[in-house]
Amino acid sequence: MSNSYISIYQNELIACVDNAVIEDLNKMGDHTSKAIFPKDHNSKAQLVAKGDGVLAGVAFCEFVLQRHGQGVNLSPVVADGVTFSKGALLFYLEGDTQTILSLERFIVNAVQRMSGIASLTSQVQEQIGHTSCKVLDTRKTTPNFRIAEKWAVAIGGGVNHRMGLYDAIILKDNHIDFCGGLELALTKIKAYVNAMDKRIPVIVETRDLKEVDVCLQNPWISRIILDNMSPKESAMAVANINGNIPTEASGNIDLQNVADYAETGVDYVSMGAITHAAPVIDLSLRAV
Structure with a gap:
């Protein structure tokens, strides 16, 4: 599903991702992160669920990193389409600290929103299963x-x-x-x-x-x-x-x-x- 979606709608995804990054970083970037961390500084972060749901957005975030976070690796723990519970570890991000911090809000927003939609859709489909x-x-x-x-x-x-x-x-x-x-x-x-x-x-x-x-x-x-x-x-x-x-x-x-x-x-x-x-x-x- 993920690869086929990217293949079919690549241009639409590029427009979506690029515009979102421009909205947050413009041409100047993340001043706070650049002020604190040198370019060669690496860190590791984990995405943790604070509620229950169906995960969506892992492949989307991988696409984001391919375009704007080449120095960061995403390691999934839970796959798209899988149900998770509060407290679950969903994925890791590891690599350039500036990049992780500059893309953090976009990535978290995207997964929160997409997982909410996937969860409600799954609930509806279960009702008519x-x-x-x-x-x-x-x-x-x-x-x-x-x-x-x-x-x-x-x-x-x-x-x-x-x-x-x-x-x-x-x-x-x-x-x-x-x-x-x-x-x-x-x-x-x-x-x-x-x-x-x-x-x-x-x-x-x-x-x-x-x-x-x-x-x-x-x-x-x-x-x-x-x-x-x-x-x-x-x-x-x-x-x-x-x-x-x-x-x-x-x-x-x-x-x-x-x-x-x-x-x-x-x-x-x-x-x-x-x-x-x-x-x-x-x-x-x-x-x-």
């Missing part, structure tokens, strides 16, 4: 950290929705209303996609069974979203679709009702909360 349904993320992510947050979803057992507006078409309510109706919007979308050199998925948001029926007349659609429907309405829509087009339930889905939606027979449930509302897992980087 008795079904074939999978949890999807959304674009409700932190600016400039989306790629890491979506990586954390994948580590936690979820499935990534589109990464941005560029890799899939999702026809939503405002598109439909601004255009003057679902049928006209689909006609324009089909013409646009047919003219593309490389086809991309077309996913359509529906608000009622009438719009579902319109989608069924367009079997080239990649997925139908059942948006803000109740579990009962979703079950009726799934029955009408009858497996002809993959389905996704979306809107006001949380830990309390996600199993109800999964049991309707949808292929996916999407939850913005697994990224925007995931609590961080408290971690501490300590000198050894």
Whole structure:
């Protein structure tokens, strides 16, 4: 998973990491560390959990060090995707003291955030594990950290929705209303996609069974979203679709009702909360 994610999204990861380092160090670097430690000073630190969770961010931090911490080695104790408990030792950092200290906050922030997302995603997926349904993320992510947050979803057992507006078409309510109706919007979308050199998925948001029926007349659609429907309405829509087009339930889905939606027979449930509302897992980087 880690190597494939880096291979597929290398440019996005580079942008994320480089911008974060610039934000903290600018062109001047870490004045405090440079004032105290010479360039040849080495140290060792350990990352310790102050709460329970599913670890995510080890491979991300290794990528950070490859780009900005060549004098520091990361030695994992717990792997990405593995559950840990309060007090667990997660990994060691060893090498140039200035580099460890200058990247400390970015590394700890990243692992805390990613582990919180992976933990919540895992919890959701466990709630619906008795079904074939999978949890999807959304674009409700932190600016400039989306790629890491979506990586954390994948580590936690979820499935990534589109990464941005560029890799899939999702026809939503405002598109439909601004255009003057679902049928006209689909006609324009089909013409646009047919003219593309490389086809991309077309996913359509529906608000009622009438719009579902319109989608069924367009079997080239990649997925139908059942948006803000109740579990009962979703079950009726799934029955009408009858497996002809993959389905996704979306809107006001949380830990309390996600199993109800999964049991309707949808292929996916999407939850913005697994990224925007995931609590961080408290971690501490300590000198050894």
